[in-house]
Amino acid sequence: MSLLKITLNGETRETDAETLGELCASLGFSDMKIATALNGEFVPVGRRAETRLGQDDRIEIVAPRQGG
Amino acid sequence: MVEFYGESFTSRLILGSALYPSPEIFRQAAEASGAEIVTVSLRREGAREKTGQDFWRLVQSLDVRVLPNTAGCRTVKEAVTTAMMARELFDTPWVKLEVIANDDTLQPDLFGLVEAAATLTGEGFKVFPYTTEDLSAAEKLLAAGCEVLMPWASPIGSGQGLNNPTGLESLRAYFPKVPLVIDAGIGAPSHAAAAMEMGYDAVLLNTAVAKAEDPPKMASAFAQAIRAGREGFEAGLMPRRNMATPSTPVAGTPFFEFGDA
Numbered sequence: 001m002s003l004l005k006i007t008l009n010g011e012t013r014e015t016d017a018e019t020l021g022e023l024c025a026s027l028g029f030s031d032m033k034i035a036t037a038l039n040g041e042f043v044p045v046g047r048r049a050e051t052r053l054g055q056d057d058r059i060e061i062v063a064p065r066q067g068g
Numbered sequence: 069m070v071e072f073y074g075e076s077f078t079s080r081l082i083l084g085s086a087l088y089p090s091p092e093i094f095r096q097a098a099e100a101s102g103a104e105i106v107t108v109s110l111r112r113e114g115a116r117e118k119t120g121q122d123f124w125r126l127v128q129s130l131d132v133r134v135l136p137n138t139a140g141c142r143t144v145k146e147a148v149t150t151a152m153m154a155r156e157l158f159d160t161p162w163v164k165l166e167v168i169a170n171d172d173t174l175q176p177d178l179f180g181l182v183e184a185a186a187t188l189t190g191e192g193f194k195v196f197p198y199t200t201e202d203l204s205a206a207e208k209l210l211a212a213g214c215e216v217l218m219p220w221a222s223p224i225g226s227g228q229g230l231n232n233p234t235g236l237e238s239l240r241a242y243f244p245k246v247p248l249v250i251d252a253g254i255g256a257p258s259h260a261a262a263a264m265e266m267g268y269d270a271v272l273l274n275t276a277v278a279k280a281e282d283p284p285k286m287a288s289a290f291a292q293a294i295r296a297g298r299e300g301f302e303a304g305l306m307p308r309r310n311m312a313t314p315s316t317p318v319a320g321t322p323f324f325e326f327g328d329a
Contacts, residue, residue: 009113010112068137
């Protein structure tokens with residue numbers, strides 16, 4: 001299986017996940033309160049499983065945080 | 069009561085959730101403030117720490133409405149995508165829209181703000197734009213579908229209070245029916261009271277409470293100041309005069325003779 005080079009939350013890494021859903025699961029986020037974006041576009045929770053990852057994709061995984 | 073997008077609230081204090089010494093002190097401050105709306109944000113979640121999950125449980129325990137922000141966004145695109153992530157994450161169409169122009173002043177990029185607001189209202193968001201007292205920007209935000217405006221008092225976190233009271237009074241006078249919230253720059257309860265006396269509908273603050281020596285006590289002080297300022301506005305302030313006018317009756321003053329002085 002070939003590894004994809006991706007940028008996850010600003011850090012370059014390799015992954016064998018083929019979809020955004022698989023990536024989230026591999027990081028232990030399956031039941032967590034998170035939201036995702038791929039290459040600057042929001043990806044709703046219902047579309048993570050069908051959203052395929054590609055070489056050099058930029059992925060954001062965010063969660064609630066303190067704010068003013 | 070104050071109304072935002074058709075929902076009524078008793079408290080006119082909107083509290084930020086950041087910069088407190090501990091989550092427990094934030095919880096105490098939120099309770100002491102009586103705030104029914106608390107601002108929150110979203111940030112990158114680490115796979116190991118998963119710090120956002122604990123914070124979310126704390127917010128849920130407070131029984132408040134959350135107002136997610138787009139803090140730190142510098143472009144329309146970032147702000148719109150962040151708002152969309154926030155809508156799913158917090159399950160609310162409300163968003164405190166920030167498009168930041170400058171790192172030193174954290175002042176809003178009004179051009180980007182108007183553009184992002186139009187996009188988001190078109191997508192069904194209820195936008196609370198962080199803006200300035202600029203009247204033309206206010207008109208464009210309202211035309212873009214915003215039903216609330218949130219002008220700054222002074223730069224975020226500066227505690228300077230109302231830097232342009234005349235401009236803020238003009239904004240209030242131009243838009244008497246629009247809910248107006250002072251957002252940012254409030255440092256002391258007296259600043260909040262002054263904004264409320266002008267007829268502002270609510271005050272959003274964070275640093276002034278979070279960085280106080282005793283945040284819960286300061287939250288209570290702000291709650292009282294905001295109530296006092298609102299009551300003062302509703303009661304109708306007396307007209308200001310340049311010269312003194314005696315409050316004690318002049319007639320009957322002892323030792324008074326016509327022709328004196």
